[in-house]
Amino acid sequence: MHVKKLGLLVLLGLILLVAAACGNNNGTDNTNAEEPANNAGAENEAGADEAETEAEENNTADEAENNTNEEASGDREELEIFSWWTGAGEEAGLLALIDAFEEEHPDVEVVNAAVAGGAGTNAQAVLASRMQGNDPPGTFQIHGGAALNTGWVAADRMEPVTDIYEEEEWMDKFPEDLIDLVTTDGEIYSVPMNIHRSNVTFYNTAIFEEHGLEAPSTFDEFYEVADQLQEAGVVPLALGDRESWTSLHLFETVMLGSLGADGYNDLWTGDLAFDSPEFEEALDHFDRMLEYINEDHAARNWQDAAQMVAEGDAAMNIMGDWAAGYFATDLGLEPNTDFGWAPTPNTEGLFMVVTDNFGLPQGVDNPETVKDFLRFIGTTEAQDTFNPLKGSIPARVDADPDAYNEYGQSTIEDFQEADSLTPSLAHNSAAPAGFVSQADQAVNIFVSSRNKEQLIQSLQQAQDDNIE
Missing domain, CATH: 3.40.190.10 (Periplasmic binding protein-like II)
Known part of the structure; x- marks a missing residue:
């Protein structure tokens, strides 16, 4: 790392x-x-x-x-x-x-x-x-x-x-x-x-059982599951970005899944540019995943989003495993009974670390x-x-x-058997603070504007400014 x-x-x-x-x-x-x-x-x-x-x-x-x-x-x-x-x-x-x-x-x-x-x-x-x-x-x-x-x-x-x-x-x-x-x-x-672990998809087991679904392990599986949930009137993905880091957190898991560990780490050394085709593909996935979030995401924090899953108001939430502590310690939920989990799409065997x-x-x-x-x-x-x-x-x-x-x-x-450990961007382990600040701003503007070109330019400028 x-x-x-x-x-x-x-x-x-x-x-x-x-x-x-x-x-x-x-x-x-x-x-x-x-x-x-x-x-x-x-x-x-x-x-x-x-x-x-x-x-x-x-x-x-x-x-x-x-x-x-x-x-x-x-x-x-x-x-x-x-x-x-x-x-x-x-x-x-x-x-x-x-x-x-x-x-x-x-x-x-x-x-x-x-x-x-x-x-x-x-x-x-x-x-x-x-x-x-x-x-x-x-x-x-x-x-x-x-x-x-x-x-x-x-x-x-x-x-x-x-x-x-x-x-x-x-x-x-x-x-x-x-x-x-x-x-x-x-x-x-x-x-x-x-x-x-930062790259975790938490899900409501009752909702998944009711609709005959399994936890998605790839982007394609995620879209298939999300489409079925949306058609059934269930919010597929809960997001609470009143605190802006949560959008960046979601995006870092998408980058890891799309780019792999080496490509993801190359962003923080400057060996992979943000205006590259590889990054643009990751951004396409992020843009599509935002189609499945709750409309009131900007009014909620991460705990509110997790609670939506706990109470059956949404099916999934991508968050670090402090959400598991919230489910079990604060809400009294049983793992694998009341909530389930899986690595975020395309990150099986990869472990994004926040320590x-x-x-x-x-x-x-x-x-x-x-x-x-x-x-x-x-x-x-x-x-x-x-x-x-x-x-x-x-x-x-x-x-x-x-x-x-x-x-x-x-x-x-999973930690002991992980093929690769990668540092978290949203939690200031992967890149200098100056980059994180600019990325946090740019990603949250994108969640509202969905302007891909603007986000790419902003992140490329942040890389040029902060990463040698």
């Missing part, structure tokens, strides 16, 4: 403008500034200022609660953990993780500094402000790949944690490709908490305590506590499959 490194940094002001602009479908390029843009590929409707206000309000409430518990906590050292895990199974996983860590480290009190917002855009805006102000959290959630390497590592804001891997003998406990995703110039900069990581920012007050937390999340105990609730699978190869439901066990097996 190759990700081109860029040593470009971006100013805080442009980061905040880009984060806000992505949510309003008028993003700007951010590659010529001085602080990393960590666009998570999602909408920030209210902009970074509102995100900071929301975070301040949350922190005020947390501070009041902490003051109430001050006497009980005594002299416990505080460790701030910054993330965007605030719902849909992820909060349950995070809270269980915090409880397990505090039980193992009773002298440490964890401050949960989670900031709400789809796929982390609000959180990234607040994080950028804090990092620029030399006020880093103890540790923060970051996607492996470009978000980490061409962002905060390139900006010289992270400490390497290679020594932890050596001390804990982890080099054979995580997949080599995964370690490569969090490595720059021979140094490892984060610990993977999990692995998500959540934590690292050690430079300048924190308690680096040894942060390292204790990083050591903890790299254990099988921590990974098998968090991931079954989140819907993800463990990053460690020796975790216990029996801790996972049928969906999790199936995904662990």
